Amino acid sequence: xxxxxxxxxxxxxxxxxxxxxxxxxxxxxxxxxxxxxxxxxxxxxxxxxxxxxxxxxxxxxxxxxxxxxxxxxxxxxxxxxxxxxxxxxxxxxxxxxxxxxxxxxxxxxxxxxxxxxxxxxxxxxxxxxxxxxxxxxxxxxxxxxxxxxxxxxxxxxxxxxxxxxxxxxxxxxxxxxxxxxxxxxxxxxxxxxxxxxxxxxxxxxxxxxxxxxxxxxxxxxxxxxxxxxxxxxxxxxxxxxxxxxxxxxxxxxxxxxxxxxxxxxxxxxxxxxxxxxxxxxxxxxxxxxxxxxxxxxxxxxxxxxxxxxxxxxxxxxxxxxxxxxxxxxxxxxxxxxxxxxxxxxxxxxxxxxxxxxxxxxxxxxxxxxxxxxxxxxxxxxxxxxxxxxxxxxxxxxxxxxxxxxxxxxxxxxxxxxxxxxxxxxxxxxxxxxxxxxxxxxxxxxxxxxxxxxxxxxxxxxxxxxxxxxxxxxxxxxxxxxxxxxxxxxxxxxxxxxxxxxxxxxxxxxxxxx
Numbered sequence: 001x002x003x004x005x006x007x008x009x010x011x012x013x014x015x016x017x018x019x020x021x022x023x024x025x026x027x028x029x030x031x032x033x034x035x036x037x038x039x040x041x042x043x044x045x046x047x048x049x050x051x052x053x054x055x056x057x058x059x060x061x062x063x064x065x066x067x068x069x070x071x072x073x074x075x076x077x078x079x080x081x082x083x084x085x086x087x088x089x090x091x092x093x094x095x096x097x098x099x100x101x102x103x104x105x106x107x108x109x110x111x112x113x114x115x116x117x118x119x120x121x122x123x124x125x126x127x128x129x130x131x132x133x134x135x136x137x138x139x140x141x142x143x144x145x146x147x148x149x150x151x152x153x154x155x156x157x158x159x160x161x162x163x164x165x166x167x168x169x170x171x172x173x174x175x176x177x178x179x180x181x182x183x184x185x186x187x188x189x190x191x192x193x194x195x196x197x198x199x200x201x202x203x204x205x206x207x208x209x210x211x212x213x214x215x216x217x218x219x220x221x222x223x224x225x226x227x228x229x230x231x232x233x234x235x236x237x238x239x240x241x242x243x244x245x246x247x248x249x250x251x252x253x254x255x256x257x258x259x260x261x262x263x264x265x266x267x268x269x270x271x272x273x274x275x276x277x278x279x280x281x282x283x284x285x286x287x288x289x290x291x292x293x294x295x296x297x298x299x300x301x302x303x304x305x306x307x308x309x310x311x312x313x314x315x316x317x318x319x320x321x322x323x324x325x326x327x328x329x330x331x332x333x334x335x336x337x338x339x340x341x342x343x344x345x346x347x348x349x350x351x352x353x354x355x356x357x358x359x360x361x362x363x364x365x366x367x368x369x370x371x372x373x374x375x376x377x378x379x380x381x382x383x384x385x386x387x388x389x390x391x392x393x394x395x396x397x398x399x400x401x402x403x404x405x406x407x408x409x410x411x412x413x414x415x416x417x418x419x420x421x422x423x424x425x426x427x428x429x430x431x432x433x434x435x436x437x438x439x440x441x442x443x444x445x446x447x448x449x450x451x452x453x454x455x456x457x458x459x460x461x462x463x464x465x466x467x468x469x470x471x472x473x474x475x476x477x478x479x480x481x482x483x484x485x486x487x488x489x490x491x492x493x494x495x496x497x498x499x500x501x502x503x504x505x506x507x508x509x510x511x512x513x
Contacts, residue, residue: 015497016496018498023441024148027151028109031439080276082160085165085278088281089167093282094152094251100115101137101140101222105140106157106158148446153222161249162250164252166251169401172399177254179253181250182226182249184223184243186220186222210244216244224237225237229321235326275431278439281439282441283444283458283461287413291446293308296389299385306374310332313367336389339372340385351365409450413460414460424468438465472493
């Protein structure tokens with residue numbers, strides 16, 4: 001559902017598209033639409049500028065020397081420069097798309113891609129399955145449990161985005177505060193030894209390497225060269241030299257109170273204008289649950305606390321993080337299944353292996369002993385407890401706020417919203433005062449925000465951001481259905497071009513002129 005609005009605060013000369021979605025990955029399609037619109041405007045401006053220059057110089061006076069710079073720069077300037085993203089969230093949302101998502105889909109998000117053939121093997125048989133259903137990038141993200149965390153990097157790989165400022169919540173610590181630069185690219189795995197000749201990608205002639213996304217094989221996924229636990233846990237890290245069509249990305253991480261005037265982004269693009277940016281806000285920035293941990297807590301609080309302590313205290317070496325993390329997950333899952341009677345295995349051997357992942361053997365014994373004691377005392381159904389604990393294990397350490405009540409949560413959210421608005425009004429967030437667009441994710445259906453808070457927080461945040469960029473005095477921006485086209489003109493002098501794309505309005509699209 002779209003609310004068409006125009007003109008705005010302080011003489012703003014254009015509207016700001018504002019999109020509200022339920023699941024965060026749904027903002028990607030709307031960002032792509034705004035970027036296409038931006039590219040068309042940029043192209044028109046270039047053509048007009050070229051026409052004016054040609055007219056001023058006179059066609060007969062243009063010689064080879066004067067034409068050469070124009071020809072060399074024409075291709076580079078045909079598209080506008082990359083945008084930046086200011087991302088308010090309890091989660092980075094910087095994960096690589098899953099391995100079955102083609103990297104080429106980041107360049108062609110609406111193209112349908114055939115699912116790869118999968119083979120599953122048990123003790124006696126091997127089964128090959130061909131999924132004949134095709135999917136585009138948006139459908140891949142929708143169908144993936146982790147799709148809500150995978151929507152940003154496709155923008156980086158496609159060259160549309162090169163800087164992300166993650167404004168994290170105080171309880172979010174997946175990536176420490178600081179500035180990081182790394183590359184995002186496509187990647188081809190080496191064939192298994194014995195199948196055919198293994199060729200080092202460095203030995204391939206440059207002319208044979210993919211020079212464009214159209215040259216990428218369907219099986220090439222997205223990878224990064226950032227050696228960090230955030231990417232190690234998903235097995236997303238590869239050497240820089242193995243990345244294809246790699247794009248450089250800058251990541252700036254801080255809490256809101258860590259943003260001061262001296263840290264304000266101030267990059268200028270080639271033509272001297274300030275960089276376009278998107279203001280992205282997830283409501284779980286203000287109040288956040290861990291739905292995977294919450295389900296286990298509702299089943300048995302003591303088991304959840306003991307398993308969380310084990311996950312938080314486990315240590316993995318930097319050089320072998322991926323292998324050690326995967327082994328820890330496997331051993332812990334097997335220990336839980338064994339102790340709950342779901343598997344027949346020697347618990348002592350599992351414990352002996354697991355204690356090696358902690359600061360000392362003594363610490364390891366204490367942590368595992370507490371877990372086993374909690375499991376032994378549990379009155380929950382063993383099968384359900386096993387399924388819940390094993391399912392939650394990879395996501396145990398996701399952020400969670402410390403609010404004891406709904407009242408405390410709302411009071412804390414009010415303080416954060418006021419701080420966010422203060423920073424926006426002071427121009428300490430973003431590049432231009434006016435963002436290219438604003439996106440807002442509710443994140444209640446996936447359990448990261450308490451259902452009873454979502455409507456209140458959405459209203460507070462929308463009204464607050466609206467007060468920064470518009471003075472039309474319209475209050476309480478909310479979805480409504482008016483007329484055949486679902487268009488409700490709230491005020492003729494409002495800056496916001498507001499779209500609600502969730503619930504009964506799911507599938508609504510922006511209209512930009």
